[in-house]
Amino acid sequence: xPHFTVLYFASAKDASKTDSDKxxxxxxxxxxxxxQLLLDRHPALATVLKTSMFAVNMEYMDQxxxxxxxxxxxxxxxxxxxxx
Amino acid sequence: xxxxxxTHSSAKSDSSTSVEPLEQRVRRLxxxxxxxxxxxxxxxxxxxxxxxxxxxxxxPKEAPLDPLPKVExxxxxxxxxxxxxxxxxxxxxxxxxxxxxxxxxxxxxxxLGASCAxxxxxxxxxxxxxxxxxxxxxxxxxxxxxxNESRQGMPKAESxxxxxRMLNPLCQVIVHNLVLDSSNAQPIINAYDIVIDxxxxxxxRYLLNDACVLxxxxxxxxxxxxxxxxxxxxxxxxxxxxxxxxxxxxxAETVTNCSDGGVLGVVPGTIGCLQxxxxxxxxxxxxxxxxxxxxxxxANSSTMFxxxxxxxxxxxxxxxxxxxxxxxxxxxxxxxxxxxxxxxPDLFLIPFQERLTxxxxxxxxxxxxxxVLLDVREKVQFDICSxxxxxxxxxxxxxxxxxxxxxxxGPQQDRPVYVVCRRGNDSQPAVKILxxxxxxxxxxxxxxxxxxxxxxxxxxxxxxx
Numbered sequence: 001x002p003h004f005t006v007l008y009f010a011s012a013k014d015a016s017k018t019d020s021d022k023x024x025x026x027x028x029x030x031x032x033x034x035x036q037l038l039l040d041r042h043p044a045l046a047t048v049l050k051t052s053m054f055a056v057n058m059e060y061m062d063q064x065x066x067x068x069x070x071x072x073x074x075x076x077x078x079x080x081x082x083x084x
Numbered sequence: 085x086x087x088x089x090x091t092h093s094s095a096k097s098d099s100s101t102s103v104e105p106l107e108q109r110v111r112r113l114x115x116x117x118x119x120x121x122x123x124x125x126x127x128x129x130x131x132x133x134x135x136x137x138x139x140x141x142x143x144p145k146e147a148p149l150d151p152l153p154k155v156e157x158x159x160x161x162x163x164x165x166x167x168x169x170x171x172x173x174x175x176x177x178x179x180x181x182x183x184x185x186x187x188x189x190x191x192x193x194x195x196l197g198a199s200c201a202x203x204x205x206x207x208x209x210x211x212x213x214x215x216x217x218x219x220x221x222x223x224x225x226x227x228x229x230x231x232n233e234s235r236q237g238m239p240k241a242e243s244x245x246x247x248x249r250m251l252n253p254l255c256q257v258i259v260h261n262l263v264l265d266s267s268n269a270q271p272i273i274n275a276y277d278i279v280i281d282x283x284x285x286x287x288x289r290y291l292l293n294d295a296c297v298l299x300x301x302x303x304x305x306x307x308x309x310x311x312x313x314x315x316x317x318x319x320x321x322x323x324x325x326x327x328x329x330x331x332x333x334x335x336a337e338t339v340t341n342c343s344d345g346g347v348l349g350v351v352p353g354t355i356g357c358l359q360x361x362x363x364x365x366x367x368x369x370x371x372x373x374x375x376x377x378x379x380x381x382x383a384n385s386s387t388m389f390x391x392x393x394x395x396x397x398x399x400x401x402x403x404x405x406x407x408x409x410x411x412x413x414x415x416x417x418x419x420x421x422x423x424x425x426x427x428x429p430d431l432f433l434i435p436f437q438e439r440l441t442x443x444x445x446x447x448x449x450x451x452x453x454x455x456v457l458l459d460v461r462e463k464v465q466f467d468i469c470s471x472x473x474x475x476x477x478x479x480x481x482x483x484x485x486x487x488x489x490x491x492x493x494g495p496q497q498d499r500p501v502y503v504v505c506r507r508g509n510d511s512q513p514a515v516k517i518l519x520x521x522x523x524x525x526x527x528x529x530x531x532x533x534x535x536x537x538x539x540x541x542x543x544x545x546x547x548x549x
Contacts, residue, residue, distance in 0.1 A: 009312060009382070010314075011338060013312075014340075019385060047334075047335055047338050048338065051332050051333070051335075053329050053330065053378075058392055059392065059393045060378075060392055060393065060395050062395065064400075076380075078314075078378070078380065078392070080314075080334055081307040081308065081309050081313070081314050082284065082285055082289060082309075082334070082339050082426075083284055083308055083309035083341055083342045083345065083347060083426065084194050084195055084197075084283055084306065084342075084352055084426075
């Protein structure tokens with residue numbers, strides 16, 4: 001079965017309690033579906049996802065435009081970090 | 085020195101040939117004089133460490149309205165100091181001149197600003213402004229290595245400026261000992277060429293972003309928490325601004341500061357170094373055609389660095405887009421719903437009269453009244469210090485562990501439960517949870533001010549962290 005990987009950074013890592021997950025890939029997973037998949041697995045991600053940036057294979061993805069997940073994709077969830 | 089010999093030879097030669105070596109000697113001595121004067125200045129600076137007020141009074145305090153005077157050549161002292169940079173291909177004399185003629189503003193003299201300001205000062209930036217409103221505390225020093233133990237209580241902006249001047253007296257350092265907000269940010273930012281965001285809170289990050297977009301300044305932004313860091317240059321050569329990537333500020337309750345979340349000192353230090361590097365690259369136009377990126381640093385991951393390729397600015401961005409709706413600075417504390425510092429605010433969830441003061445708990449403890457003392461801090465904090473006979477269940481795990489408390493409530497299930505945490509914030513929602521479960525017939529109260537207050541008021545030997 002093809003998969004795709006999700007990497008969690010900063011507060012997304014805290015909320016999901018892991019730094020990465022593997023998901024089974026099926027045809028036609030959109031960016032919206034992806035958010036739902038993530039919430040199903042980690043309900044604690046709810047607030048984090050709303051303010052996070054997404055990157056696919058190390059490239060920024062605009063959340064205002066729909067995109068679909070491809071097999072083997074590495075998707076990064078990047079919330080802003082404020083501390084210093 | 086053989087005076088008689090030189091007098092003899094000069095008397096013999098004609099005047100045109102004897103003047104030249106003497107002039108050369110005068111020039112050499114002049115240079116030596118300048119070098120000695122600088123040594124004296126450096127020694128004075130060092131001595132002044134023991135006389136803080138003198139040194140602090142010496143530092144320029146206001147954003148100078150006059151632009152940084154440009155120089156067209158480096159002095160011999162500068163050439164000697166920056167020699168290792170000057171011989172770098174693709175940097176050379178032009179790169180050094182660009183730095184010398186550049187004014188940079190470091191906002192925040194904390195964990196990020198510490199390494200950043202030192203490297204920028206050392207590298208030979210002509211003018212370096214340092215903004216901070218806070219004072220040096222002992223708990224800063226594991227990461228804010230620009231300060232030192234003898235400067236506790238000193239304004240951080242002044243302490244940082246002293247360190248930069250001691251490293252490189254040729255760098256003009258400007259102290260801005262203030263809270264940057266919408267009323268004062270724009271003129272300060274406009275007085276500099278490059279701005280470095282080394283702050284510790286969301287409100288100031290949005291403020292800096294908007295002020296840099298409005299003032300047309302590149303913003304080198306860094307952040308760090310626990311083992312993670314981020315680095316991005318915003319508003320530079322058509323790249324995005326902070327709002328393009330993060331249009332919505334994170335809810336205040338989800339933002340963790342270094343004081344509550346912890347931070348390994350070298351993590352902000354690393355990001356601060358990278359910020360200095362990016363600022364130097366912008367000043368010297370190195371790699372200026374590279375696409376915008378965000379660098380993610382994960383200190384405890386096998387892949388420590390990842391670079392995310394960003395897009396251009398968003399045409400619909402409300403500040404840097406094609407039809408911006410923000411044309412002047414707004415109220416960022418209100419916009420973010422959180423304060424412009426990284427201090428943890430006091431929570432008031434439960435009326436004061438329904439809570440327990442440290443003194444009241446002390447007398448309960450001394451009278452040996454049977455009770456349960458529940459400490460809701462994370463285990464890693466509980467391991468540092470705890471009150472005798474307290475049980476530890478972190479707030480976030482409380483609902484799953486209610487039964488463990490019930491076991492301690494005595495045969496009548498009527499012992500009072502007292503909740504304690506670090507500062508008296510987390511203890512309040514914990515009380516609410518315990519009340520919802522109705523776990524005891526006795527009272528449920530929390531201790532105002534938590535263990536920090538306990539250390540202040542009851543037991544000075546109890547550690548604070």
